[in-house]
Amino acid sequence: xxxxxxxxxxxxxxxxxxxxxxxxxxxxxxxxxxxxxxxxxxxxxxxxxxxxxxxxxxxxxxxxxxxxxxxxxxxxxxxxxxxxxxxxxxxxxxxxxxxxxxxxxxxxxxxxxxxxxxxxxxxxxxxxxxxxxxxxxxxxxxxxxxxxxxxxxxxxxxxxxxxxxxxxxxxxxxxxxxxxxxxxxxxxxxxxxxxxxxxxxxxxxxxxxxxxxxxxxxxxxxxxxxxxxxxxxxxxxxxxxxxxxxxxxxxxxxxxxxxxxxxxxxxxxxxxxxxxxxxxxxxxxxxxxxxxxxxxxxxxxxxxxxxxxxxxxxxxxxxxxxxxxxxxxxxxxxxxxxxxxxxxxxxxxxxxxxxxxxxxxxxxxxxxxxxxxxxxxxxxxxxxxxxxxxxxxxxxxxxxxxxxxxxxxxxxxxxxxxxxxxxxxxxxxxxxxxxxxxxxxxxxxxxxxxxxxxxxxxxxxxxxxxxxxxxxxxxxxxxxxxxxxxxxxxxxxxxxxxxxxxxxxxxxxxxxxxxxxxxxxxxxxxxxxxx
Amino acid sequence: xxxxxxxxxxxxxxxxxxxxxxxxxxxxxxxxxxxxxxxxxxxxxxxxxxxxxxxxxxxxxxxxxxxxxxxxxxxxxxxxxxxxxxxxxxxxxxxxxxxxxxxxxxxxxxxxxxxxxxxxxxxxxxx
Amino acid sequence: xxxxxxxxxxxxxxxxxxxxxxxxxxxxxxxxxxxxxxxxxxxxxxxxxxxxxxxxxxxxxxxxxxxxxxxxxxxxxxxxxxxxxxxxxxxxxxxxxxxxxxxxxxxxxxxxxxxxxxxxxxxxxxxxxxxxxxxxxxxxxxxxxxxxxxxxxxxxxxxxxxxxxxxxxxxxxxxxxxxxxxxxxxxxxxxxxxxxxxxxxxxxxxxxxxxxxxx
Numbered sequence: 001x002x003x004x005x006x007x008x009x010x011x012x013x014x015x016x017x018x019x020x021x022x023x024x025x026x027x028x029x030x031x032x033x034x035x036x037x038x039x040x041x042x043x044x045x046x047x048x049x050x051x052x053x054x055x056x057x058x059x060x061x062x063x064x065x066x067x068x069x070x071x072x073x074x075x076x077x078x079x080x081x082x083x084x085x086x087x088x089x090x091x092x093x094x095x096x097x098x099x100x101x102x103x104x105x106x107x108x109x110x111x112x113x114x115x116x117x118x119x120x121x122x123x124x125x126x127x128x129x130x131x132x133x134x135x136x137x138x139x140x141x142x143x144x145x146x147x148x149x150x151x152x153x154x155x156x157x158x159x160x161x162x163x164x165x166x167x168x169x170x171x172x173x174x175x176x177x178x179x180x181x182x183x184x185x186x187x188x189x190x191x192x193x194x195x196x197x198x199x200x201x202x203x204x205x206x207x208x209x210x211x212x213x214x215x216x217x218x219x220x221x222x223x224x225x226x227x228x229x230x231x232x233x234x235x236x237x238x239x240x241x242x243x244x245x246x247x248x249x250x251x252x253x254x255x256x257x258x259x260x261x262x263x264x265x266x267x268x269x270x271x272x273x274x275x276x277x278x279x280x281x282x283x284x285x286x287x288x289x290x291x292x293x294x295x296x297x298x299x300x301x302x303x304x305x306x307x308x309x310x311x312x313x314x315x316x317x318x319x320x321x322x323x324x325x326x327x328x329x330x331x332x333x334x335x336x337x338x339x340x341x342x343x344x345x346x347x348x349x350x351x352x353x354x355x356x357x358x359x360x361x362x363x364x365x366x367x368x369x370x371x372x373x374x375x376x377x378x379x380x381x382x383x384x385x386x387x388x389x390x391x392x393x394x395x396x397x398x399x400x401x402x403x404x405x406x407x408x409x410x411x412x413x414x415x416x417x418x419x420x421x422x423x424x425x426x427x428x429x430x431x432x433x434x435x436x437x438x439x440x441x442x443x444x445x446x447x448x449x450x451x452x453x454x455x456x457x458x459x460x461x462x463x464x465x466x467x468x469x470x471x472x473x474x475x476x477x478x479x480x481x482x483x484x485x486x487x488x489x490x491x492x493x494x495x496x497x498x499x500x501x502x503x504x505x506x507x508x509x510x511x512x513x514x515x516x517x518x519x520x521x522x523x524x525x526x527x528x529x530x531x
Numbered sequence: 532x533x534x535x536x537x538x539x540x541x542x543x544x545x546x547x548x549x550x551x552x553x554x555x556x557x558x559x560x561x562x563x564x565x566x567x568x569x570x571x572x573x574x575x576x577x578x579x580x581x582x583x584x585x586x587x588x589x590x591x592x593x594x595x596x597x598x599x600x601x602x603x604x605x606x607x608x609x610x611x612x613x614x615x616x617x618x619x620x621x622x623x624x625x626x627x628x629x630x631x632x633x634x635x636x637x638x639x640x641x642x643x644x645x646x647x648x649x650x651x652x653x654x655x656x657x658x
Numbered sequence: 659x660x661x662x663x664x665x666x667x668x669x670x671x672x673x674x675x676x677x678x679x680x681x682x683x684x685x686x687x688x689x690x691x692x693x694x695x696x697x698x699x700x701x702x703x704x705x706x707x708x709x710x711x712x713x714x715x716x717x718x719x720x721x722x723x724x725x726x727x728x729x730x731x732x733x734x735x736x737x738x739x740x741x742x743x744x745x746x747x748x749x750x751x752x753x754x755x756x757x758x759x760x761x762x763x764x765x766x767x768x769x770x771x772x773x774x775x776x777x778x779x780x781x782x783x784x785x786x787x788x789x790x791x792x793x794x795x796x797x798x799x800x801x802x803x804x805x806x807x808x809x810x811x812x813x814x815x816x817x818x819x820x821x822x823x824x825x826x827x828x829x830x831x832x833x834x835x836x837x838x839x840x841x842x843x844x845x846x847x848x849x850x851x852x853x854x855x856x857x858x859x860x861x862x863x864x865x866x867x868x869x870x871x872x873x
Contacts, residue, residue: 104673106683171690178601179683180673205690206612209698217701217812225792226808228705234640234802239708242620243701293612297619309623511672539681541751551741558733562726565871574710577867584737584863592744593856599682602689609693613700617707624708642801643794645787 008410008507023108024510028115029094030408033401035118036090037477039081046074048470051432051463057451067449068135069150075138076155080162081122083393084251087258088169088204089118091400092197094408096173098501099191101182101519103511106175110168118165124158127151137447139248140215142229142240146222153222156215163208163215166254170204173197184519191499191523192281196261199285203250203257203292211247214240238304245296253292255389256356257285259396260327263352266399267331268524269497270346271338275524277330284323291320301372310369317367324360328353343495344418348399351426355391359384362437377447380440386433398425398476405480406494410507411487417479424472431465499523540597550591557584666837668844681846688850692857699861702813706868709809713802720798720806721872723788725779729870732775733862739768740859743828747852750835750845758848759835762828765855769825776818783807813865820858827851 009026019027050070053062062070093111097104105111128134128151136145136152145152177190177198218240220226227233229240268275275281297305297313331353340346362384366372375381406412435458440446444455451459493502504513521528561580569576590596595603674680710717746761783789787796790811794804831851834840840848 102673106673107687108671108673110687167691167694171687171694174690175683175687178686179679202608205694206609206697209694210616210701213698213701216816217705220790220808220812224790224808226790226812227805228709228808232641234642234805236624236708238623239620239705242623243704246616246620246701293615294619297623300623304627305623306626306628308626309619312619312622539751542748544745544748547741547744547748551737554737554740555734558730558737561733561867562730562871565726565873568873573873577871578864581864581867585860588740588856588860588863592740593853598685601686605686605689605693606696609696613696613703616700617704620704621707621711624711640801642804643792644798644801644803645795647797647799 007509008505009510010410010507012510021112023104023112025093025097025105025108025111026408026508026512028111029090029092031115032085032093032118033090035122036082036086039077039122040086041473043074043078043082044470044473046070046077048466050074051466053449054451054459055463057453057456057459059450064449065135068137068447069133071447072134072137073129076125076134076159079138079251080159081125083255083389084162084166085118085169086255086393086397087262087400088173088197088200088254089114089165091262091397091404092173092200092258093169095404095501096176096194096197097180098504098508098512099194099499100177100180101185101500101513101516102176102180103513103516105172106180107172111172114165114168114172117161117168121158121161121163121165124154124161128154128158139244140218140240141244142218142221142237143231145218146225146230153219156219160212160215160219163212166204167208170201170208173201174205177201182516182519188279188282189519189522190282192264192275192278192285193258193261193499195282195285196257196264199289200254200257200261202286202289203254207247207250207254207293210243211251214243214247217243238300241300241303242296245299246293249296249299250289250292252385252388253288255393256324257288259352259393260285260324262396262400262403263327263331263349265497265499266345266349266396266403267334267338268526269403269495270343270349271335271340272496272526273334273338273524274522274526275330276333276336277326278522278524281327281330284326287323288320291316291323295320295367298367298372301369302376314367314369314372318364321360321364321367328357328360341495343402344413344415344422345399345403345495347419347422348395348402351422352392352395352399355387355395355429359387359389359391362387375440377445378440379436379444379446382446383433383436383440386429386436391429391433395425398422401480403495404501405483406490407501407506407508409484409487410490410505411483412490412494413483413487414479417475421472421476421479424468424475428465428467428469428472431468432462433465435462435465498526498529540594542591542594542597546591550587553587554584557587665841666839668839677843681849684846684850685853688853692853695857699813699816702809702816703864703868706809706813709802709805710872713800713805716798716800716802717806718873719800720803720810721870723783723786723796724810724870725782726870728775728779729866732772733866735768735772735775736859736862739765739772740856742768743852743855746831747845747848750840750848751842753842755835755838755840758840759832762832762835762848766825766828766832769821769828772821773818773825776814810869813869817858817861817865820861824851824855824858827854 009024019031022028049062050067053060053067053070093105131154132149132151134148134150134152134155136148136150140152140156177194217228221229225233228235229237231237264275264281294316295313297309298317301310301314362380366375366381366384402413402418439455439458442455444451490506492504492506500517501508503517557580561577564576564580589606595606670677670680674683742761742764746758746765749755749758749761787794788807789795790808791804794807796803796807828851831848834847
């Protein structure tokens with residue numbers, strides 16, 4: 001159905017000011033989308049460069065210090081500028097109000113502020129890249145970070161500022177979901193993407209400030225030398241690690257929960273079937289959010305933490321795997337006897353299922369204390385977190401992007417090139433990272449610039465993989481951008497979805513709906529809808 | 532056009548005044564209890580009084596006593612995770628062993644603290 | 659008792675259905691933000707607990723160098739300011755504009771007094787060499803004394819920053835009140851700043867005994 005006025009939100013206003021000072025959550029979402037994609041490209045560039053260096057066991061292109069800077073910047077850009085905001089700020093901002101049935105988020109001006117703060121923080125990070133790029137690792141461990149002559153303060157300030165952006169987004173989403181549900185939209189009729197966004201927002205609000213204060217204390221340490229993290233002054237460097245990981249562990253669930261939300265959307269639409277175990281999936285999002293705060297010490301197993309604390313954290317880490325496993329199981333069962341269409345978004349869903357399962361299981365290995373003693377700080381860890389962050393979050397992000405692209409921009413992309421790109425990304429990803437599990441278990445340490453000759457074949461294979469991966473992304477950028485110009489006009493509901501965004505136009509009008517539909521059934525009720 | 536008047540609870544002034552007075556009394560108590568030595572319990576006594584003061588501010592001044600559900604849950608969860616942060620960090624710190632060693636300062640740190648001179652020893656306690 | 663000048667009417671934002679929804683949403687958002695603030699200060703308290711556990715005697719000595727009288731005075735200032743703040747909100751609720759403005763001004767003055775006392779305390783500390791970190795040159799019988807002061811300045815500095823921000827917000831409220839923007843059907847910003855201000859008081863309620871009254 002087209003709008004009565006015929007105007008979608010793009011047409012509602014024009015000019016750069018109508019974007020930079022917009023209060024429309026959809027425009028803010030799109031600006032964030034552009035920003036995080038650029039950040040992904042930048043972080044990816046650092047990855048390509050550092051893997052290039054690792055083609056040979058000894059120096060190839062970069063000095064040792066430059067190598068340290070490369071992996072630090074790769075990590076910092078990818079974590080703070082890309083993955084944390086990726087789904088919530090872009091797809092979340094765009095679709096949360098629409099899927100809810102609201103006209104906007106609770107605090108539109110705060111939303112815009114959040115975006116401006118993100119840009120401000122990003123500029124700080126960019127500045128620090130060029131002004132003595134930081135080389136401490138994205139984890140900024142003391143005492144090295146307080147002694148390094150690189151741009152520690154500006155990068156930590158950048159991350160501190162970015163934290164506020166994340167917190168404000170979380171505040172906005174929690175308020176919106178609580179207070180702006182229309183008639184009939186009870187909690188248990190919310191699409192699972194919204195449950196996921198809610199749980200993510202809870203973590204964003206409660207965990208991110210701890211990163212803020214940690215970075216603040218670190219800046220005091222660097223500039224004033226207060227000494228609480230410095231053993232030479234009577235402090236404790238492991239205390240920094242406790243503070244840092246109290247945020248950064250829940251942060252990885254900020255990364256994966258929205259992705260899991262997207263997975264629920266994709267599986268129901270592309271299998272034309274109701275989700276199996278809606279309430280289990282919903283509750284497991286909340287469970288993950290809560291338990292995620294209890295396990296941070298598993299990053300400190302070999303740091304000097306006491307044995308008793310280590311055992312406690314190892315036990316709790318096993319617990320956090322359970323709700324994730326419940327979700328994977330439920331998605332799998334949802335596929336059973338579904339009517340499956342293998343469109344590009346669903347190919348990303350399948351990629352996630354396979355890759356996240358590997359990533360998640362290897363996380364359990366690492367959570368097992370006796371094994372972690374051998375695998376800590378090896379490539380096994382690097383492979384694990386790339387499987388969950390990239391094989392998990394990025395695959396889901398791409399799935400969501402391709403799923404919702406027609407709705408956001410009103411154009412269809414090339415399905416052929418979409419599948420090619422997905423294949424290249426899948427093959428490239430596994431080429432890069434599967435061998436890293438092998439390398440790690442054979443003892444190859446992470447963040448090492450030089451390595452023993454015997455690891456070269458695997459390193460080289462991994463590096464070649466990055467080129468395949470890069471090609472996949474370049475193709476994706478091309479066909480997505482091309483679709484904006486010459487793509488086929490998208491119908492209101494190209495995939496046959498049942499959630500509210502498919503009941504409005506592609507792209508939606510300024511206030512999201514001509515009239516907000518009344519909600520009378522569950523979000524994925526294909527049987528009832530008679531489809 | 533204010534089509535609906537806010538149905539907000541207007542708290543009688545006497546509640547605010549009573550809370551204010553109670554807070555002042557508890558502040559006096561906070562200082563007064565330092566005259567007594569409860570040994571290891573000192574900190575817990577001080578914190579108990581502080582928690583009582585905080586509860587008065589939260590419930591009356593910040594109106595949590597009359598508020599709807601979720602606002603209270605937000606506070607509870609914030610405090611809960613704060614508690615976990617303290618508890619688990621201390622689970623590490625307190626079980627590392629060699630606390631006596633640390634106290635005895637056997638690790639040769641670069642301390643900026645100047646040793647007390649004879650003349651300044653009696654300046655230790657301020658007014 | 660009631661306003662002399664005409665009231666500036668508030669229009670409910672387009673994405674809300676009722677004024678009630680708008681107010682309750684703002685309140686919920688503010689409470690979520692305050693929850694975040696608690697976690698923001700949390701690490702300083704954790705660091706305090708850790709170092710007090712490890713160096714109890716040093717904390718005793720360090721705390722004695724702080725003036726408990728000034729600390730208590732500041733506590734009274736903030737508690738009173740919390741009272742005047744909540745009275746300011748209530749006055750707006752019942753359309754007593756000039757009373758509301760007076761209470762807000764009183765809150766601002768008390769906050770200012772707090773900062774003045776802080777300034778006095780800091781100057782005194784600096785004079786005796788108790789400065790943060792590498793600038794520390796004070797005397798003491800414990801070699802880890804500077805750690806306490808690092809935490810002291812971090813905690814009170816961050817808290818002081820929040821007081822300053824609060825003062826700015828209260829000033830903003832006074833200006834808007836004078837313009838007649840708050841009345842019984844719309845006083846949301848007053849309530850929100852009030853909640854923020856009470857949090858500032860809450861943090862100090864814990865900082866006072868922890869920093870000034872060790873032993």
